[in-house]
Amino acid sequence: MTTLTIERLSRHFTIRDGRHRTVLRAVDDVSFELRSGETVALVGESGSGKSTIARMLARLTRPTSGRMLLDGVPLKNGYRAVRRYRGDVQMVFQDPFGSLNPAHSVGYHLRRPLRLHGLAKDSASEQRGVHDLLDRVNLRPVEVVARRYPHELSGGQRQRVAIARALAPRPRILLADEPVSMLDVSIRLEILNLIDRLKQEEDLAVLYVTHDLATARYFASSIMVMYRGQIVERGPSDDVILGPSHPYTHLLASAAPDPDTPRPERADLRALRGGQQTQSDRSGCLFRPRCPHAFDRCPLPVPMFEVAPGHAARCFRHDPAVAAGPR
Amino acid sequence: MTNPSDVVLSVRDVTVEYAGTPPVRAVRGVSFDLARGEVLGIAGESGCGKSTLAYAVTRLLRPPGRLVGGSVTFTPPDGGDPIDVNALAGEELRLFRWHRIAMVFQGAMNALNPVLSVRRQLSDVFTAHEPGMGRRQREERCRQLLDLVGIAPNRLSSYPHELSGGMRQRVMIAMAMALRPDVVVMDEPTTALDVVVQRDILEEIDRLREMFGFAVVFITHDLSLLLEISDQLAIMYGGRIVETGRARDIHAAPHHPYTVGLLNSFPSLRGERQRLHGIPGNPPDLAHPPAHCAFTARCPYAFAQCHEIDPPLAPVRSGDGPGTLTACLQYDRTLRPAGPDEALVQGRFDLDRLGTSA
Numbered sequence: 149m150t151t152l153t154i155e156r157l158s159r160h161f162t163i164r165d166g167r168h169r170t171v172l173r174a175v176d177d178v179s180f181e182l183r184s185g186e187t188v189a190l191v192g193e194s195g196s197g198k199s200t201i202a203r204m205l206a207r208l209t210r211p212t213s214g215r216m217l218l219d220g221v222p223l224k225n226g227y228r229a230v231r232r233y234r235g236d237v238q239m240v241f242q243d244p245f246g247s248l249n250p251a252h253s254v255g256y257h258l259r260r261p262l263r264l265h266g267l268a269k270d271s272a273s274e275q276r277g278v279h280d281l282l283d284r285v286n287l288r289p290v291e292v293v294a295r296r297y298p299h300e301l302s303g304g305q306r307q308r309v310a311i312a313r314a315l316a317p318r319p320r321i322l323l324a325d326e327p328v329s330m331l332d333v334s335i336r337l338e339i340l341n342l343i344d345r346l347k348q349e350e351d352l353a354v355l356y357v358t359h360d361l362a363t364a365r366y367f368a369s370s371i372m373v374m375y376r377g378q379i380v381e382r383g384p385s386d387d388v389i390l391g392p393s394h395p396y397t398h399l400l401a402s403a404a405p406d407p408d409t410p411r412p413e414r415a416d417l418r419a420l421r422g423g424q425q426t427q428s429d430r431s432g433c434l435f436r437p438r439c440p441h442a443f444d445r446c447p448l449p450v451p452m453f454e455v456a457p458g459h460a461a462r463c464f465r466h467d468p469a470v471a472a473g474p475r
Numbered sequence: 476m477t478n479p480s481d482v483v484l485s486v487r488d489v490t491v492e493y494a495g496t497p498p499v500r501a502v503r504g505v506s507f508d509l510a511r512g513e514v515l516g517i518a519g520e521s522g523c524g525k526s527t528l529a530y531a532v533t534r535l536l537r538p539p540g541r542l543v544g545g546s547v548t549f550t551p552p553d554g555g556d557p558i559d560v561n562a563l564a565g566e567e568l569r570l571f572r573w574h575r576i577a578m579v580f581q582g583a584m585n586a587l588n589p590v591l592s593v594r595r596q597l598s599d600v601f602t603a604h605e606p607g608m609g610r611r612q613r614e615e616r617c618r619q620l621l622d623l624v625g626i627a628p629n630r631l632s633s634y635p636h637e638l639s640g641g642m643r644q645r646v647m648i649a650m651a652m653a654l655r656p657d658v659v660v661m662d663e664p665t666t667a668l669d670v671v672v673q674r675d676i677l678e679e680i681d682r683l684r685e686m687f688g689f690a691v692v693f694i695t696h697d698l699s700l701l702l703e704i705s706d707q708l709a710i711m712y713g714g715r716i717v718e719t720g721r722a723r724d725i726h727a728a729p730h731h732p733y734t735v736g737l738l739n740s741f742p743s744l745r746g747e748r749q750r751l752h753g754i755p756g757n758p759p760d761l762a763h764p765p766a767h768c769a770f771t772a773r774c775p776y777a778f779a780q781c782h783e784i785d786p787p788l789a790p791v792r793s794g795d796g797p798g799t800l801t802a803c804l805q806y807d808r809t810l811r812p813a814g815p816d817e818a819l820v821q822g823r824f825d826l827d828r829l830g831t832s833a
């Protein structure tokens with residue numbers, strides 16, 4: 149049983165505009181846990197900080213503050229420690245056209261991690277490893293695919309290679325950052341089903357970063373919704389999608405294309421649209437300029453309030469102390 | 476079918492080829508009718524020919540792309556003689572575009588000129604198409620246009636990079652509205668946008684359509700979006716339309732195995748969870764299109780004749796209403812007297828028959 153614990157993780161970027169300096173809080177005090185055999189979805193719009201979180205977990209970006217613990221042990225710095233960590237935590241990127249080197253064969257892409265992580269002693273075991281990886285992601289015949297170059301493969305096949313490469317060091321945690329958004333619709337579910345199958349077979353902990361609520365609900369057991377660097381709602385997938393508690397989640401869910409829901413039920417969306425403006429001050433609820441329910445307490449710092457067991461929202465409407473209850 | 480007198484755009488057997496060795500037939504014998512004020516959704520995956528079709532209809536094809544057959548006829552809804560779009564040239568073509576058919580392209584970032592202000596780009600439309608208009612009047616019209624799509628008129632002086640993705644797309648739509656066209660062709664207008672912004676844009680398009688009554692050809696790969704917004708739907712695969720009909724009929728009862736597979740590729744946001752999967756395999760290589768149905772290789776319901784015949788669109792009898800057309804031999808009663816496969820009728824994409832697994 150593996151757990152990756154994220155405690156109060158933040159990442160700030162300084163933006164220089166002439167002599168002006170502003171601090172962008174891409175990720176602001178985020179805590180959660182990834183556990184073996186579970187998929188957690190991180191959803192939000194572009195710029196909400198979801199990819200920055202994935203990159204920090206992959207140790208591609210350094211957090212400004214906060215800490216991460218693998219099986220309860222805080223992460224160490226240094227080349228060897230990071231390499232050992234990367235053996236445990238692997239990432240699949242969004243763009244299968246950019247994440248593979250066009251000058252190298254599929255076999256090369258898979259041999260390298262096997263060699264770097266000391267999993268193959270000689271070229272025979274290396275080849276066995278490559279073929280085994282290709283077999284696990286259903287790229288057959290394995291001997292033929294191993295000799296192919298990225299440009300000879302379709303988008304879906306390339307993403308399978310990227311997944312095989314991520315599996316090579318036998319990771320326990322897989323970070324999937326929008327793994328299907330560049331692929332054709334008919335291919336997407338194949339790739340997501342593959343990740344889901346591998347999760348079960350290898351008992352992986354999966355972080356699924358996406359903007360697509362429907363697949364998040366479908367593949368993840370729990371969902372975290374991000375808005376401007378903060379997690380504003382978290383809970384079991386069905387609870388979050390079918391009974392959104394934060395007004396922002398509600399907005400996202402009602403904006404998503406859904407031919408099964410008749411249009412009149414979306415009427416309340418117009419009210420939610422409000423202003424697109426964002427405020428520069430980060431005190432209180434960040435969603436309040438757009439929120440139809442905003443009231444006098446919203447400029448105060450908002451903690452997460454439990455709505456139901458395991459389901460929480462960063463919204464004062466769910467504060468048990470608000471006498472009227474949720475409005 | 477739609478009332479013939481209402482048809483504004485009639486496309487017949489359009490075939491487009493990209494020169495090369497061998498040439499690639501991106502669109503193969505596509506026909507459709509677009510009625511006044513209607514939304515026709517064209518769905519398909521990348522490489523199915525949907526964007527090429529849009530370019531062909533608006534006469535925007537550039538070499539090596541070439542229209543090798545078929546006709547596009549525009550009938551002005553305000554009366555007047557039908558216009559053979561393919562025969563237009565020079566000044567006539569220039570007048571036709573933007574006045575009659577406007578286009579909103581995919582990726583507003585690339586479609587707007589980054590070094591010209593919004594004002595310059597909007598007023599260009601008027602300078603080019605209504606040369607008699609004075610400077611002050613142009614400015615006034617530009618302000619109205621921005622206001623129309625919900626952007627503050629003081630944004631006229633902005634440059635594209637100063638606008639958000641959603642605003643840029645709104646500017647594109649404003650530009651398309653400039654001369655009150657009868658038909659607007661939209662090629663993936665919301666693909667790069669976040670869901671909330673996408674929803675705003677869709678509502679904007681809806682509102683403008685109510686105001687001006689133009690017809691829309693809406694092209695996207697997002698079938699769930701199309702089902703929601705379209706009146707008519709055409710599903711493209713391998714350069715052909717494989718199924719077409721009213722959107723709600725196709726949603727309720729898809730016929731072509733590809734449509735069924737595509738519908739099974741989208742998990743429902745709120746519906747019950749069921750085991751879903753995409754469509755295994757890859758789209759056909761249109762440089763070497765098969766002589767038979769292009770979907771056969773990925774189709775769980777293919778039988779012997781599917782490897783020989785490329786079926787044309789034919790009506791399928793089901794329930795009342797105008798009915799759906801589909802190009803599938805499963806519905807050919809001479810080949811299958813007993814009717815189509817039971818699982819296909821139930822809208823299941825039966826993977827087991829393909830003998831593959833995820």
